[in-house]
Amino acid sequence: MAVESLSDTLWDVVICGTGLSQSLLALSLSRSGKNILHIDPNEYYGGAEAAFSLQEAEKWAASVSTPEAQAPSLFKSASITKPENVEDLSFPRAYSLALAPQLIYARSELLSQLVSSRAYRQVDFLAVGSFFIVKSPSAPSEPRTLVRIPSTREDVFSTSAISVKAKRGLMKFLKFVVDFDNPENSEKWKPHAQNPLFEFLQDQFKMDTELQTYIITLTLSLDGRIETKEGLAIIHRHLSSMGVYGPGFAAIYPKWGGISEIAQVSCRAGAVGGAVYMLGTGIKGTSAADDGMELELTSGDKVKTRMLVRGYEDGTRDAGISRLVAVIGSPLKFLFEAVVEGAPIPGVAIVAFPAGSLTTAAGNASASPVYVFAHSSDTGECPTGQSVLYLTAPATPDSKELLDKALEFFLSSVGETPVPQSLYHVYYEQYAGMTPPASGTDDLAISFPAPSFSLSFDDTTLDPVRGVWKRVMGETAIETDYMAFPDREGAADDDIYD
Amino acid sequence: MADSANAPKPSSSVKLVLLGEAAVGKSSLVLRFVNNDFQENKEPTIGAAFLTQKCNLPTRTIKFEIWDTAGQERFASLAPMYYRNAQAALVVYDLTKPTSLVKAKHWVAELQRQASPGIVIALVGNKLDLTNDGAGSGAAESGDDSGDARKITTEEAKTYAEEEGLLFFETSAKTGYNVTEVFTAIANAIPETSLKSARGPGASHAAGRTEEQRVNLNGPRDPNAKEGCAC
Ligand SMILES: Nc1nc2c(ncn2[C@@H]2O[C@H](COP(=O)(O)OP(=O)(O)OP(=O)(O)O)[C@@H](O)[C@H]2O)c(=O)[nH]1
Ligand SMILES: [Mg+2]
Numbered sequence: 001m002a003v004e005s006l007s008d009t010l011w012d013v014v015i016c017g018t019g020l021s022q023s024l025l026a027l028s029l030s031r032s033g034k035n036i037l038h039i040d041p042n043e044y045y046g047g048a049e050a051a052f053s054l055q056e057a058e059k060w061a062a063s064v065s066t067p068e069a070q071a072p073s074l075f076k077s078a079s080i081t082k083p084e085n086v087e088d089l090s091f092p093r094a095y096s097l098a099l100a101p102q103l104i105y106a107r108s109e110l111l112s113q114l115v116s117s118r119a120y121r122q123v124d125f126l127a128v129g130s131f132f133i134v135k136s137p138s139a140p141s142e143p144r145t146l147v148r149i150p151s152t153r154e155d156v157f158s159t160s161a162i163s164v165k166a167k168r169g170l171m172k173f174l175k176f177v178v179d180f181d182n183p184e185n186s187e188k189w190k191p192h193a194q195n196p197l198f199e200f201l202q203d204q205f206k207m208d209t210e211l212q213t214y215i216i217t218l219t220l221s222l223d224g225r226i227e228t229k230e231g232l233a234i235i236h237r238h239l240s241s242m243g244v245y246g247p248g249f250a251a252i253y254p255k256w257g258g259i260s261e262i263a264q265v266s267c268r269a270g271a272v273g274g275a276v277y278m279l280g281t282g283i284k285g286t287s288a289a290d291d292g293m294e295l296e297l298t299s300g301d302k303v304k305t306r307m308l309v310r311g312y313e314d315g316t317r318d319a320g321i322s323r324l325v326a327v328i329g330s331p332l333k334f335l336f337e338a339v340v341e342g343a344p345i346p347g348v349a350i351v352a353f354p355a356g357s358l359t360t361a362a363g364n365a366s367a368s369p370v371y372v373f374a375h376s377s378d379t380g381e382c383p384t385g386q387s388v389l390y391l392t393a394p395a396t397p398d399s400k401e402l403l404d405k406a407l408e409f410f411l412s413s414v415g416e417t418p419v420p421q422s423l424y425h426v427y428y429e430q431y432a433g434m435t436p437p438a439s440g441t442d443d444l445a446i447s448f449p450a451p452s453f454s455l456s457f458d459d460t461t462l463d464p465v466r467g468v469w470k471r472v473m474g475e476t477a478i479e480t481d482y483m484a485f486p487d488r489e490g491a492a493d494d495d496i497y498d
Numbered sequence: 499m500a501d502s503a504n505a506p507k508p509s510s511s512v513k514l515v516l517l518g519e520a521a522v523g524k525s526s527l528v529l530r531f532v533n534n535d536f537q538e539n540k541e542p543t544i545g546a547a548f549l550t551q552k553c554n555l556p557t558r559t560i561k562f563e564i565w566d567t568a569g570q571e572r573f574a575s576l577a578p579m580y581y582r583n584a585q586a587a588l589v590v591y592d593l594t595k596p597t598s599l600v601k602a603k604h605w606v607a608e609l610q611r612q613a614s615p616g617i618v619i620a621l622v623g624n625k626l627d628l629t630n631d632g633a634g635s636g637a638a639e640s641g642d643d644s645g646d647a648r649k650i651t652t653e654e655a656k657t658y659a660e661e662e663g664l665l666f667f668e669t670s671a672k673t674g675y676n677v678t679e680v681f682t683a684i685a686n687a688i689p690e691t692s693l694k695s696a697r698g699p700g701a702s703h704a705a706g707r708t709e710e711q712r713v714n715l716n717g718p719r720d721p722n723a724k725e726g727c728a729c
Contacts, residue, residue: 044578045578091615093613093614111715115715115716120716122563125712125715126711126713127713245713245714245715246713246714249713256582256583264579267576267579268546268548268579268580270545271545271546271573271576272545272546272547273545274544274545276545276572276573277545277573277575277576278575279575279578280575344712345711347711378711380583
């Protein structure tokens with residue numbers, strides 16, 4: 001590509017926003033030889049999937065702090081609190097807090113694309129370890145305890161946490177899920193496909209409430225009422241991902257902020273492929289032009305492009321999730337133990353408070369589970385000796401209080417004295433994306449949906465990206481070329497000792 | 499091929515980013531270091547380029563993952579992505595161009611503000627062959643009547659580098675003078691602790707396998723892995 005000025009170039013695609021979808025698109029198109037201008041109105045990469053230092057987090061939180069949006073945003077009600085004694089907090093830049101941490105199952109199509117595009121070489125992945133539930137005590141005076149969920153047949157076999165009868169039920173269920181799609185098993189679940197999974201477990205497998213919560217937790221269902229069909233598919237994904245990249249784990253997490261890191265790596269690869277990047281630059285106006293459309297950028301530049309791709313930038317206010325990110329002054333070591341011989345030390349552990357296990361001061365029981373993703377300092381998200389907790393629950397008038405409660409109970413259930421302290425909190429609410437308003441150039445302007453709330457990466461996110469790639473490549477699109485690129489010079493000679 | 503009969507030396511990767519004004523010779527320094535080559539009319543970098551090169555130290559091997567960024571202003575937005583999590587940065591200026599040192603100082607300030615706290619920064623004055631100190635014949639060909647195109651004294655840059663705690667070198671990508679030295683000095687300056695995954699007692703025996711906890715997507719992926727059980 002020749003070096004020309006922004007406005008002299010006819011861009012094949014202008015991409016606005018640097019979240020995962022847009023960044024993967026930039027990677028795929030630029031490396032397929034298209035002329036890409038990639039801009040972002042924010043001063044940081046990653047959009048709604050960014051990872052922030054404490055300084056950046058504060059700046060961001062201030063911009064989305066009110067319940068009613070000042071500017072279009074998927075976020076609202078953000079607030080930051082620093083409990084009294086914050087001496088233990090390190091440099092602001094020693095932290096990289098992820099806005100939307102998601103674990104990625106080994107069987108995810110995202111990983112296949114990162115491998116075939118060779119972008120994976122720039123990402124460090126850590127294993128996601130055990131899933132736990134916080135068990136409420138039988139007597140109110142006793143402490144809550146963490147119970148590890150046995151999620152493989154070996155695990156079920158060796159656990160001492162459940163009765164022999166329960167073991168048999170669980171074994172039977174895991175065996176069923178492995179082949180849940182065969183005709184015989186389908187017959188069993190299809191009539192209940194749209195009913196809640198927990199009912200199916202109760203009716204068909206005679207599981208008690210506790211065993212049901214084990215299974216529901218593995219699905220990471222936000223409201224705890226996942227449908228049978230979807231739930232079985234997720235448990236199946238969990239089991240079939242186990243061991244794919246090594247013993248003892250089913251999912252992985254990219255170091256330095258999860259999905260945010262993948263978005264950045266994609267932009268870097270896009271830049272190596274020739275895409276031009278501008279931060280702090282958004283789109284002020286669009287109009288039709290001869291070869292496509294003309295965009296007026298907030299920088300004052302006018303650029304011509306054949307197509308514009310952006311994301312849903314404004315949130316609806318009816319469905320959302322509440323998130324609480326807490327930096328903890330303890331490494332919470334026992335959460336990050338490899339439980340299988342030869343397994344890597346996990347950087348992420350998952351803990352759930354089952355629905356109903358928390359109560360507000362006003363006496364309202366939690367209608368949904370609260371999930372706690374615990375990240376060790378190996379993720380690069382906090383300094384050694386600390387850890388980061390990411391708590392999530394559906395947004396309700398009670399959710400902030402429930403998340404605070406969950407944090408407090410979690411810290412006192414980990415069995416450390418003194419009870420580990422929380423050094424820094426970021427609370428915020430995230431909403432679903434609203435379809436952007438129509439403009440006169442709709443056939444040339446495409447919008448990607450806002451990131452899903454899912455706590456594990458949702459492969460359907462990738463479909464619109466592939467769709468746009470195909471459309472831009474037009475007649476020359478060869479499906480098998482999508483995201484298939486050779487290594488860059490020198491990158492392939494992996495760690496061979498000279 | 500191992501040149502010693504003993505166990506292989508520990509090997510670790512170091513992410514390094516090059517920053518500096520357009521045309522100061524960033525890509526040329528990398529080309530010299532990686533391929534021991536020089537191109538008289540090198541194309542400006544578009545976006546960025548990625549290369550790797552190993553550096554053998556007496557006690558360990560460092561694999562540099564080098565991000566060579568474009569110096570042109572219109573690519574400036576890229577820089578944060580490259581210096582993020584970088585363990586080393588090479589900030590380059592052109593000894594014959596005063597504005598390039600001003601730009602270099604901007605980059606150093608930005609790195610100190612935004613990059614990882616422990617980043618090792620080297621300040622490099624390039625195109626030494628165009629000055630009287632040029633180790634080689636460049637000065638005569640530079641077209642400058644005095645034979646010395648130097649506009650930035652060694653003293654000025656060196657004093658600044660010392661104040662800011664930077665490594666400092668004057669180089670010529672053209673003759674190769676001091677180029678390997680820059681990278682070796684950086685490799686030596688990276689603290690041993692930042693090479694190991696600091697993982698507490700249990701892992702200390704594994705000093706020689708610094709990346710063992712990383713999940714390798716290209717490893718012996720087991721296509722038949724299924725059902726998460728060993729039955
Ligand atoms: N005489 C002399 N010329 C050099 C030296 N290093 C680079 N050059 C020349 O300077 C010009 C620019 O070099 P590049 O390596 O492309 O510069 P760059 O910093 O990568 O430039 P951008 O990619 O645009 O940021 C080329 O014509 C090189 O041949 C040197 O040490 N001595
Ligand atoms: Mg260059």
